[in-house]
Amino acid sequence: MKRFLAPLLSIVVFALALPAHAQLLPNAGAGVTSSPNQLDRIVAVVNEDVILQSELDNAVHAIQQQYASQPGQLPPQDVLQKQVLDRLILMRLQLQKADDQGVHVSDNQVDQAVAQVAQQNKMTPDQLRTEVEHTGQDFGAFRQQLADQLTVQQLHQSVVHDSVSVTDSEIDNLLASPNYKAGEIHLAHIQVSIPSGADAAAIQASAAKAEQAINAIKGGMDFHAAAIRYSDAPDALDGGDLGWRRMDEVPPAFADTVANMKPGDVSSALRGPTGFHILKLIGQREPSKQIVTEYHARQILIKPSELMTSDQAQQKAQELYDQIVNKHADFAKLAKDNSKDDTTANIGGDMGWFAQDAWGTVVTQQISQLKDNEVSKPFQTGDGSWDIMQLLGTRQSDLTTQMARDQARQAIGNRKAEQAYDDFLRDLRANAYIKVLVPELRDDTNTPAGAGKSS
Structure with missing residues (x-):
């Protein structure tokens, strides 16, 4: 399958990196269809909307195609289904919120997105359409995915714009801080969430799951595969790869740990505001004069x-x-x-x-x-x-000094934006009506943060 099914990182001109919550989830007809005599069933209710079994099956099948050459990196089928369903629920909630706030994208914006995906894959838009249909997908559904992603990006921009600002004093304080670290690092992570309002038993269950992930890595499991199997983060199915980021963008709670790691090192389970985090330092590079x-x-x-x-x-x-x-x-x-x-x-x-x-x-x-x-x-x-x-x-x-200030401003802004949108999603989910109707798809022992109201 071509790389047009990978997350789109630059569809819109936007000061912040594309949030992991908005990553493209293949769900257009990917080769799994119901037989004519088989009735589709509802697997989850999300407020006044529903997610069908066919949607879940197609999304799971698309992920399996993506990892066709490395099937061992995927978790067991039941775990994968829960992860994909959780991502579908999260996307549906964001699209509902965007609709409530009047956030929509035009056909022209979608056309531009299609053209960019085609360009990234060295194709014309017509060639892209042919390739999409060749893989068994409906091109209209593929366009709808792009429209959904653009919509979520605009929602993210709206949330961040209204809640994030950076002052010169914050920049000065960061650059003057003894904890300020220059340079860039390439990180991957595994996040094991703690449910909102969790009791001691739920926290212990999350801690045990994080420990299982660490033991699996120590036992030889590739970190990428462990992230797919154990992480609750929206980027779990992408192996938890956070890409290159500046040291000053690392949350303060984890900065000291990362600063003492060498490429290849994996951290212990670090307790954060939303759960336990396991970090892997993939690489690092020193700053240079600009x-x-x-x-x-x-x-x-x-x-x-x-x-x-x-x-x-x-x-x-x-x-x-x-x-x-x-x-x-x-x-x-x-x-x-x-x-x-x-x-x-x-x-x-x-x-x-x-x-x-x-x-x-x-x-x-x-x-x-x-x-x-x-x-x-x-x-x-x-x-x-x-x-x-x-x-x-x-x-x-x-321009080393000026660029350092610009980077510090962006780092502080990114950090605030990430926290603001994470809080927004937790709030969104905590106040939503979410009911998973298929018992084997429920994950009551480790429901992602803010699992929503249910009955």
């Missing part, structure tokens, strides 16, 4: 409008270029009189010093070809405008 090329330039931007066609805008830009190059007209005066860029026109088109990609790839391509004081020929920008640029200077700047 030396970047910066340019000082000025521009004259001519925009098409209701009174000026694109061809007329191009002709106007060419006339201004001829005045500058052939008649030695004053660039700054022409910019002030003619440029339609609101941020630079009044200061003679001066763009100040900027990093290589600050104004986009088109500007970068043009500016990198110029010598000091050279004027570019008119070129078209991404929005159809015509631009003339003059390079005033080039320099190499050490």
Whole structure:
């Protein structure tokens, strides 16, 4: 199966990494169907919605296909079904909340997502459609999955935007803290949840499950396989891989443990706010100085409008270029009189010093070809405008300190966002009506945090 069934990490331009809760769960027709005479049954009720046996079967089958070359990494069938059902419930709850809040995605956004998935797999959208249908899936259902994921991403953005802010004081405190660690680490984790409002027996059951996972790893089980088998986290079926992250993004409760680990080490079971966590340090890399090329330039931007066609805008830009190059007209005066860029026109088109990609790839391509004081020929920008640029200077700047502050801001924001959305999900689930109707699919001994109301 092609990699288009892997989680999509960059469908939307978004400051935060895609939350694990929004990862793509294959559930379109994946080759498992009910016979004509077999009635589909409801396996779970989620508020006023239901999850059908066929949905669960198709999702489980898709996961099995994904691990077809490594079937030993999957847990027993009953455990896998519970994990997949739990993820389906969590997705359904988020989609319901998004609908309540009026969060929806357009067909155009889904089209863009399809195009991006196709590009990531070196295909055209038509080739992607053919490949999806070749695997036995319905392309309409595949599009719906992408729409669902985009919807959850927008919900996540809304929740985080309303609850997360980072102050300069927090950045200063983090950078000045003796516990601040530079560099990046590649982590994987296993999370064994503790139910909301759990009693001593439930906490002990979670601790025992975490200990089983540790013993399995010590006994030779691959950490990736152990995460699939034992973890309650939404990323369990992805092997618990957290990817590369900066040391300052590690929750403070775990930072000291991680700081003392070497690549390949596995931690003991660490008690956190939502349960027990087992961490594996896969790799680490030291920070390096951030030396970047910066340019000082000025521009004259001519925009098409209701009174000026694109061809007329191009002709106007060419006339201004001829005045500058052939008649030695004053660039700054022409910019002030003619440029339609609101941020630079009044200061003679001066763009100040900027990093290589600050104004986009088109500007970068043009500016990198110029010598000091050279004027570019008119070129078209991404929005159809015509631009003339003059390079005033080039320099190499050490942005290590500034980038450290930017990274600290992002790390604090990511940490707060992760906690805020986790709290949101726990709240969402605790206040939902969830009833699993099939006894063998219930997991009463270790129900994920905030299992919801049931009867």
